[in-house]
Amino acid sequence: MxxxxxxxxxxxxxxxxxVPLRMLIFQTKTRLCPLRKTGRTVMRDSQDLKSDATESWYTKDGPESDVVLSTKIRVARNLATFPFPDRLRPQDKDRVRSIVFNAFGHLEGCEDYQAVAVQNLDPLGLRILEERGSFPKIDNAESLGVILRGDGKISCVVNVIDHIRTSVYSSGLDVEETMHLSQKIDRGLQSMLQFAASYDFGYLTASVLDAGSGMRISVRMHLPSLSYQGKIKSVMESLNEDSVMLKASFGSGGVDNVSGTGNRGMSLGSFYDICNIDCSGGSEIDQMTSILASAKRLMELERQAREECKENxxxxxxxxxxxxxxxxxxxxxxxxxxxxxxxxxxxxxxxxxxxxxxxxxxxxxxxxxxxxxxxxxxxxxxxxxxxxxxxxxxxxxxxxxxxxxxxxxxxxxxxxx
Known part of the structure; x- marks a missing residue:
């Protein structure tokens, strides 16, 4: 092409x-395609199938986009009958990957997903996935898997810290719709898979901070006005009191030569992510409400600071x-x-x-x-x-x-x- x-x-x-995502990521792509007669899922070359949507999710406009770039919800789950990935034997990791690929192959809209064993993905494709936030940086790709929707809005990594980590993205501040789609995928997988959970701790995960709902909500924001006013530190302290963390999106700022001030910024470009510190505080709705309230409060602070910077x-x-x-x-x-x-x-x-x-x-x-x-x-x-x-x-x-x-x-x- x-x-x-x-x-x-x-x-x-x-x-x-x-460039369409399908061009960027896979030189030789595969797609999930369930065989209804046998109940098995096979991998087919994508050339035999319809082309997927060419526009990535982040090219779309979203609510409150003057301050909020995107919303992401990541859900961690583990299969009840297998140890966590760092304790799995190689052959069991392969089994987990096959089980998860098969389950995704029976979800509604499975024809829009692509799946690949990460060791078969070329290094450049893996780097692009990392840059898009669809896959973490890793040292060993053996027995890992990744599932991706054509527009990149939905992704799932397999055997990375937890057996399953699904992520859903939306442009702008759209926590409710992102959560709705995330829960729809989670319910679909739970209808086919048994997840590790307990009455006392909720969903069991490799990290203690993820136990409970297993859901981490993050909102990416642009806060240049608050940065110029030197208010980021106080904002960070205020958010921490509500169990919400503020961190740099693209690394620390260093000395900023573009702005002409030479200031040492806390975040490159004043782009920040806010997210819940742990997943055990209240229900999923409580956690969503907390992040949404924090994001809206930050939006108003940034807009107020913007007008002050423009005037002063x-x-x-x-x-x-x-x-x-x-x-x-x-x-x-x-x-x-x-x-x-x-x-x-x-x-x-x-x-x-x-x-x-x-x-x-x-x-x-x-x-x-x-x-x-x-x-x-x-x-x-x-x-x-x-x-x-x-x-x-x-x-x-x-x-x-x-x-x-x-x-x-x-x-x-x-x-x-």
Whole structure:
């Protein structure tokens, strides 16, 4: 299948368009397909089946997207008749993987899922899954499995810490709908599998913090205004009192050179995840209500701080915006960390109504499109001509492609002040 490209009129190079998930992840893909007569599930080559949806979940707009990028619910479960994965013999790990693959093959809508033994997944595909949050970083892929819906909205990892870890994603703040879909999958699996549980501790998991509901809810937020006001530490302490944790989404900030202030930020690009600290505090509804209340409180604090920054720090705000757009438009090479800060600056300006020409969904998608694994795939599957001084340097070629992606995405931006 040819790689999609688009030629820009004003610049003599080819710019990358979106790539379907099925192209990004699997060079040779398999799909779950139940055989009704025997009750068995087999793996078929996807070329024999209909193509799946090409748009990833994060390309869609969602509620409260000026502050909230996404919602994720991860549910951990273990089979009652097997020890936890770190105590399993290799042959038993293979059995668990087959059992889980078979169960997913009988869920409603199973034709939309793909499943693969992780040791058969090429390293680049695995890295892309890691960048999308669908698979954790691991040292040994033996006997592990991954199941993924075509749009990436639903994923399941097998034999990673627990036997089953399903994740459901939504754009924006959409905890209720995400939980509804997560519970639907969980009920479907429970109709076929017996999970380890007790009356005293709830669902049993490899980590004590996951025991109980086994459900961890996380909300990804953009909090540049609170960061600039130096309020993140106090916000973190307040959330901890409610058993909610705030952590950096893309690593610590380090010295921020894009904003022009040189400040050492707590999180790169001021992107943060909030999540429940443990899974034993109350029912699933109680935990959902707690996270939702915390997210809404943070949203209001950020919006209030945004207006204060716009009114009281106009020079700092406009400088960050100018520097972000200038670096994106005129740089030949853009490192990953710098790109995250650029996207943050543009989003901050957009949310202050200081610019037009780009929406929150596109900015959210950029955070995935600029990752190293995604760009390496683009590099290997597209036809690009790099200048001689970087054509043998994969890191620099990725930085060049990253610059082109930002330039294409920002070409319609216009300042609104």
């Amino acid at each position: 040819p790689f999609r490209t688009r030629i820009m009129k004003r610049r003599p190079f080819t710019v990358i368009s979106y 720090l106009p020079t700092i705000v406009s400088n960050y915006l100018y520097r972000s757009i200038s670096l994106a438009r005129w740089s030949s090479l853009v490192p990953l960390r710098e790109a995250v800060s650029i996207i943050s600056g543009v989003k901050w300006g957009k949310d202050m109504n200081l610019l037009v020409g780009i929406d929150d969904a596109e900015l959210h998608a950029l955070l995935y499109r600029i990752q190293e694994g995604h760009l390496t795939f683009v590099q290997k599957n597209g036809e690009f001509h790099f200048k001689k001084d970087i054509q043998d340097d994969d890191v620099k070629k990725n930085e060049r492609l990253r610059a082109l992606i930002l330039q294409e995405s920002f070409e319609n931006i216009k300042l609104n002040f």
